[in-house]
Amino acid sequence: MAAGAVSTISAIIFFNSQNQNAGVTVQGLTRIAIPEKLPKVDLNINPDESKPPELSEKYKISFIKREEARINAIEKAPNSVLDQIPVARESVDEEYPVEGVYWSSPIEMEVHTQAKSEKPQKDSKFKEFTASNRTVKPLWRINSVNTEDLRPGPQIAIVIDDAGVDKLGTKHAIELAGPLTISFLTYATKLNEQVQHAKSAGHEIMAHVPMEPFNKTLNPGPNFLRVDDSDEEIRKNIKLALTKVPESVGINNHMGSRFTSNVRGVSLIMEELSLRGLLFLDSRTSEKTVIPKLARKYHVPYVTRNVFLDHEPSLEFILAQLEVLEKLAIKQGYAVAIGHPRATTISALSQWLPVIAEKGLNLVPISVIMAKRIGIPRNLIKLSAK
Numbered sequence: 063m064a065a066g067a068v069s070t071i072s073a074i075i076f077f078n079s080q081n082q083n084a085g086v087t088v089q090g091l092t093r094i095a096i097p098e099k100l101p102k103v104d105l106n107i108n109p110d111e112s113k114p115p116e117l118s119e120k121y122k123i124s125f126i127k128r129e130e131a132r133i134n135a136i137e138k139a140p141n142s143v144l145d146q147i148p149v150a151r152e153s154v155d156e157e158y159p160v161e162g163v164y165w166s167s168p169i170e171m172e173v174h175t176q177a178k179s180e181k182p183q184k185d186s187k188f189k190e191f192t193a194s195n196r197t198v199k200p201l202w203r204i205n206s207v208n209t210e211d212l213r214p215g216p217q218i219a220i221v222i223d224d225a226g227v228d229k230l231g232t233k234h235a236i237e238l239a240g241p242l243t244i245s246f247l248t249y250a251t252k253l254n255e256q257v258q259h260a261k262s263a264g265h266e267i268m269a270h271v272p273m274e275p276f277n278k279t280l281n282p283g284p285n286f287l288r289v290d291d292s293d294e295e296i297r298k299n300i301k302l303a304l305t306k307v308p309e310s311v312g313i314n315n316h317m318g319s320r321f322t323s324n325v326r327g328v329s330l331i332m333e334e335l336s337l338r339g340l341l342f343l344d345s346r347t348s349e350k351t352v353i354p355k356l357a358r359k360y361h362v363p364y365v366t367r368n369v370f371l372d373h374e375p376s377l378e379f380i381l382a383q384l385e386v387l388e389k390l391a392i393k394q395g396y397a398v399a400i401g402h403p404r405a406t407t408i409s410a411l412s413q414w415l416p417v418i419a420e421k422g423l424n425l426v427p428i429s430v431i432m433a434k435r436i437g438i439p440r441n442l443i444k445l446s447a448k
Contacts, residue, residue, distance in 0.1 A: 200339035202311040202363060203438075203445040206429035207241045207266045210441045216391040217426045217434060218418065219243055220411065221343065221367075223270045223314060224402045225260075226250025231403030236260045238408065239415040243428040245270040245314055245343075248306040249284045257308055266427035268343065269307035271300075273318025273327075276348070282317045287331070289324045296330045304334065311429050312341030312363075314400075319348035328352050332360035341432050343367065345400060363432050368394075371401035371410075380410040391423060396431050 223245035225232045229252070236244065236259055244260045245268035246253055257267055272282035274289055285299045303313070312335065321327050322344065335342060341363040344353040357364035368390055371383045383399070391397035401407045418425055433443045 198337060198339045199447075200363075200445065202339060202341040202429055202432065203443055204339075204447050205267065205309045205311045206444055207264060207427045208444045209241070209426060209430050210444070212426065212430065212440050213424055215422050215424050216394075217396040217424045217430060218387060218391045219396070219398045219426055219428045219431045220371075221245055221268070221314065221398065221400045221428060222403055222407075223247075223268075223316065223345070223400055225270065226253060226256055228403055229256065231405070231408070232256060233259070234405075234408045235403040236263050236265060238411050239425075240264045241266060241425065241427045243268055243311075246307050247283065247316060248272065248303040253306055254308060261309060266429060267307060267310045268428065269303055269310045269313045270316045271303045271313045271318075272316040273321035275317040276320045280317060286316075287318070287321050287327060289321055289327050293326075293330060296327060297334065300331055300334050304338065304340075310340070311427075312343065314343035314367075315345045315347065317347060318345070319350070322353055323348050323350035325352055325356065328356045329360070332356050332362050335362045336360045341365070341428070343398070343428060363436060365398055365428065365431055365435060367400050368397045369399045371399050372404060372407045375404060375406050377406045377410055380407055381414070384410065384414050388418075388421065388423060396426075396434055398428065398431055 221243040222232075222235045224247060225235065225244050226246040227250045232244075232246075235242070236256075241264050243266045246257060247270045249272065250256070260267060272284075272286035274282060274286060285302055287296055287299055291299075304310075313331075315322055331342070342353060342357055342365075344351055344364060344366045346367045353364060354366065356362075369383055369387045371387075372380050380401070387397050387399050401411070415425065429443055430440060433440060
């Protein structure tokens, strides 16, 4: 009890001392003032979601050691999925992330002008997709943040998803030093206003699209993509989602362990993204995801989430996850983390963001990670809409 109190007081003193340095630029990163007392935010943005199980201190220590071992294994086996998820945990509780480090081998080409025709599987219930011969404008590059002045070195993308519903939490996230990638839930209100606020702050925009989980007790939200819906219904909801969030570079899945494991459903998503030139960030809520395979098939730029920051929402755990993220970025050359607009996450990032440049790391939007995987020079990422 006494040790916990001392730790808490130390964290408060450190946090307040950091706030006194608001407005100071640290190697290209501007410190944004965060209120000393952040409002209490519901840990579950969607009130119908269940809280993740509490993790013991022994588990946390064990988890961090496992993550470090996996990162070290990347050099020895760079093309493998480095964590094997126990069969007993598949399909029910992975909506709360089964944490791990995933290596995604780079795709060889950019957005295509015509998809490669492949024979559908015999048990396939969907028609094979072939894009039109028209030139596809890569919206993920047109809508990207300009990063021509980016320094060389390992790159980290911080994606804040579930944004837009908790408007105060989203506002605090937007006020953090960037560029971050803010992924807005497609059923949030006042999205135009919130997106423009994020854009003007220098952040990149994504659409956080609700998809069906294996766990039927979870509610992804209105108009979520459902495996049992018809092709027409799925296409309608995909297009609706894409119209909700203006100037996005692409999408990532909100929940969706069941949907992202379904070949027909994911194929319909990839059709639409391919025609629009948008990217896909796989939130990786299931080990059964077919996103990488079908993104390559439809020539959709994709990247996989490496680390979840705040599935255990304590400040200490989030800061430990950021350390794991740093090590992965140094080993792999880049890393992608997903967090949420929660008080503890914002507090941790407000401490961490101003000092990452001193560690030789670059904070980048998701488009820069995507370009790195494809091989586009960083000074050529941003394209004109004309």
